[in-house]
Amino acid sequence: MKRSMAAWWFVGPALIVLGVFFFVPVIGALLMSLTDFDLYALSDWRNLRFIGFHNYATLLQDPLFWKSLWNTLYFVVLGVPLSIGASLGAALLVNSKLGRFRSFFRTVYFAPVVTTLVAVAVVWRYIFHTRYGFLNYSLSGLGIDPIDWMGDPHWAMPAIVILAVWKNFGYNMIILLAALQNIPEDLYEAARIDGASGWQVFRHITIPGIAPVLLLVSILTMTGYFQLFAEPYVMTEGGPLQSTLSVLYFMYEEGFKWWSLGRASAVAFLLFVLMFLVTAFQLRLGRQRGDR
Amino acid sequence: MKRRGPAIIVNLLLVIGAVLTAFPLLWMLSVSFMPTGAASTYPPPLFPAAPTLDNYRELFANHNAGRYMLNSAIVASLATLIALVLNTMAGYAFAKLRFKGRERIFQTLLGALVIPAQVTMIPLFALVKEMGLISTYGGVIVPSLASVFGIFLIRQYALSLPDELLEAARIDGASEGRIFWSLVVPLLQPILVTLAILTFLATWNDFMWPLIVLTDQKLHTLPVALAGLSREHVQDNELMMAGSVITVLPVLALFLALQRYYIAGILAGSVKG
Numbered sequence: 372m373k374r375s376m377a378a379w380w381f382v383g384p385a386l387i388v389l390g391v392f393f394f395v396p397v398i399g400a401l402l403m404s405l406t407d408f409d410l411y412a413l414s415d416w417r418n419l420r421f422i423g424f425h426n427y428a429t430l431l432q433d434p435l436f437w438k439s440l441w442n443t444l445y446f447v448v449l450g451v452p453l454s455i456g457a458s459l460g461a462a463l464l465v466n467s468k469l470g471r472f473r474s475f476f477r478t479v480y481f482a483p484v485v486t487t488l489v490a491v492a493v494v495w496r497y498i499f500h501t502r503y504g505f506l507n508y509s510l511s512g513l514g515i516d517p518i519d520w521m522g523d524p525h526w527a528m529p530a531i532v533i534l535a536v537w538k539n540f541g542y543n544m545i546i547l548l549a550a551l552q553n554i555p556e557d558l559y560e561a562a563r564i565d566g567a568s569g570w571q572v573f574r575h576i577t578i579p580g581i582a583p584v585l586l587l588v589s590i591l592t593m594t595g596y597f598q599l600f601a602e603p604y605v606m607t608e609g610g611p612l613q614s615t616l617s618v619l620y621f622m623y624e625e626g627f628k629w630w631s632l633g634r635a636s637a638v639a640f641l642l643f644v645l646m647f648l649v650t651a652f653q654l655r656l657g658r659q660r661g662d663r
Numbered sequence: 664m665k666r667r668g669p670a671i672i673v674n675l676l677l678v679i680g681a682v683l684t685a686f687p688l689l690w691m692l693s694v695s696f697m698p699t700g701a702a703s704t705y706p707p708p709l710f711p712a713a714p715t716l717d718n719y720r721e722l723f724a725n726h727n728a729g730r731y732m733l734n735s736a737i738v739a740s741l742a743t744l745i746a747l748v749l750n751t752m753a754g755y756a757f758a759k760l761r762f763k764g765r766e767r768i769f770q771t772l773l774g775a776l777v778i779p780a781q782v783t784m785i786p787l788f789a790l791v792k793e794m795g796l797i798s799t800y801g802g803v804i805v806p807s808l809a810s811v812f813g814i815f816l817i818r819q820y821a822l823s824l825p826d827e828l829l830e831a832a833r834i835d836g837a838s839e840g841r842i843f844w845s846l847v848v849p850l851l852q853p854i855l856v857t858l859a860i861l862t863f864l865a866t867w868n869d870f871m872w873p874l875i876v877l878t879d880q881k882l883h884t885l886p887v888a889l890a891g892l893s894r895e896h897v898q899d900n901e902l903m904m905a906g907s908v909i910t911v912l913p914v915l916a917l918f919l920a921l922q923r924y925y926i927a928g929i930l931a932g933s934v935k936g
Contacts, residue, residue, distance in 0.1 A: 377839035378760035382768075385753035388809040389772070392787065397778055399786030413789060429833045453920060460681060469670040478922065482688065485918040485925070487868045489886035490907035493893045494691045497900050503703050537687065546931050598781055601870045605890050611897050619781055619871075627875055632785050639782045647777060 400636045408633035426637035436638070438613055441644075442528065446617065447596045449533045454592055455585070457536050458543035462657045463577075465544065466551045477548070481541035488538065493606035496521065499606075520555035521607055524614035531602045531615060539595070543588040550584035551577070586657040590650055597646045618642045688911070695719070695905035702900040718905035728909060731882065731888040734800075736913075738884055739867040742804040746862045747855060749809045754817025755847055756812070759829060760839075769818075771812045780806065781871070788875055798879040807866050813858055816931055820854040857928040860921045864914050885910040 404426055411418040428434045464470060465477045485490065498505050499520035505556030507517040520530040554576065562572045578585075599617040603609050609616035609624075618638060694702045696714040710904055722728040756762070757769050787806060788797075796802035824847065833844045848855070870886045883891070889906050896902055918925055 375760075375762040378756050378762035378765075381752040381756035381760060381839075381843070382762070385749040385809040385814060386768070387776075389811070390750060392790075392805050393775070393780075393783055394810070396786040396790060397775075397782035399790070400782050403786055403789070407790070413792065464673060464677050464680065467673045469673040471674060473677075476677050476681055478811075478919070480684055481926075482915065482918075483684060485864055485868075485914055486688070486911045487886050487914060488908075489868075489870050489890050490910040491687065493889060493907050494687050495904050496893070497694070497702075497903065498687060498690070498754060500900075503707055503900070505686075505707050506705050507703070509923075537684065542929065545926055549930055564666060594779065598779055601886075601890075604870075604874075608894075621873075622781070622785075623871070626785050634790065636785045639785060643779060643782045646779065650777070651902075 389401055400639055403536070403633050403639050404637035406633045408631075410630040412502055413630070413632065414603065422633075426627070426634045427641070428509045428638055430634065430641065435613065435616070436618075439616045442614065442616055443599060443618045444598060446532060446535075446599050447593055449529070450535050450596050451589060451593050454536050454539055455530060455543060455595075457540035458588065459585075461540060461544040462547035462551055464497055466548055477544075483538045484541040486577055489514070489605055490511060491538060492534060492602050495530075495537075496606045497526055497596075499530050524612045527607050527611060531599075531606060534602055534606070535599075539592070543592060546584060547581060550581040554580035564627055574598045583657075590653055592644055593653070594650060597642065597649075622625045665723070680700065688915075691904045691907050691911075694901055695908045697901045699899065699901055702904075706857065715821075718902050719909070720904060722909065723906055726886075726892060726906075727881075727888070728906070731883055731885045732913075734882055735867055735884040735886075735910075738803050738873070739863050741800060742807040742866040743859050743863045745804070745808050746810065746813055749860055750849070750858060751812030751817050751826055751851065751855060752807070752843070754814045755821045755843060758818045758821035759824065759826070759847075772814065776811055784875065787872075791876060796876075797880055798877055799889070800882070802876045803873050803884070804866065806872060807862065807869075810862075812925065812932060813862065816858055816861075816928065817851065817854060819931060820851060824850055853924065853927075856921060857924040857931075860917060860925050861928045863917065864925075867914050 405421060405423060406412070407420050407422050407425075415498075442613065461480050463482075465473050465480065470476070479662065485520065497503075499507075501507060501517055501519045504520070506520070518526055520526050558576050558580070559572065562576055567575070598619055600619040600623065603615040603617055603620055604623075607615045607621050622635045622638040622642070625631045625638060668707075683910050690709070694708055696706070696716070696717060697711040697713050697717055699711060701708060701711065757765060783806070791797055791802045791805060794802075796805065828846065829842060832846055837846075867884075868886065870890070873884045875891070877887060880888075880891075889903075889910055892906055893903050
């Protein structure tokens, strides 16, 4: 039929592009992770050798890989709740009928989301500057001694978390705001007539009303945070003492500094599997809660 | 007048939040106008005592900022243009045209959303090298040319187009291509603006892939150039702030101008889960 032929002309180009530049590389990553793909193989594929699960085996014995894994998990575990909390707080504020100029504030809160990560990382590195940065200056007003944000292994990752929360909270705020506005007004009305306190309303109407969306943004934020790379690349170069080396940074160095592309593919795959498992776990947890 | 306390607290918190959020960007702007060394003093100055454009002059005269800006503009515009055409055609077809395996293919595409782009990056590098596209504009934009999210966005919007309208055009003897260009595209206009701004901002801000694929410095985009520059000039805070300003300002202005469309895209995207 002529029409179905025409349809293929419409979807064909996009499907070919996705196939060649996405689906083939996904399978390619799996295959490459089973080889010793390196600089020699890159220039001539005949140098390629199949080595089974050797890359995975050596990775799991590499302390630096584990270090990058823990660093990434630390960033996720610290960053995701803080981000969601900030997003929810901002959404509640912007949604409150008591507030004025609410669309103005919404725009301000959202602005960091569209900024270039590399550029704002450069700006924050300066804000975190031990001697001349504004953060330590503000903290000194509270009587807190200067913190060596970028130079102290204990503070470098929290500093990156602060940047990430600042940069990203506006995104989830928009989504949560839409969810808040979907809660029927009469529920609040009824609660008020029953004399419920502000906290009770929040706990028993607001939170259940946005719970599914809250789960969704948690998962989206988490998968985003697992892909930490540009912040440490710009602010700390993975240091000090590899305390901000993320899995993706590790992959980048394995792949494009040492040209162990096979090993780097294995890192990418392990990260993907980990993200997949954690997402599946969260979804399951969310569903169980929902059933009750 | 009944209780004013809560209203004062809410408005106060709104203002505090706005100050905390806007401060880094405003300070970036302010410091970019300070002469070299002025920002390395204690306490940190809020405003330039003697505002100057020297840092911007230095960036464009000695650090090729104009070239990098042009690279970013070319890369983002090219990617946006092609992605717009490919995703719109596919999204429309998935919504309104019948073909074998339509639902199955679409479900497969949606399933692929769980795979992060970083998984593909290393084989993609090998592939792009085989194609001779390392350090070319083509190599940078290749992963952004079609996106599952873009197709999804267009499809959801196109589903609401009335079938009768398309049928009427077919009965009048219009070809599928003509129906698409002169009937469907104008009707899709709002969502096309959304897709365009999302794609443009994403490619402008993108870092990891351009960093990997652009080995020739002349072709660096602004974020890649800025990252490199900031490693060499760790102490030149004023210069780095100016570099950040010229990187951020274009996208921030674009967002402020088309805010409505951008937010619509985010909300449509959040439904996908």
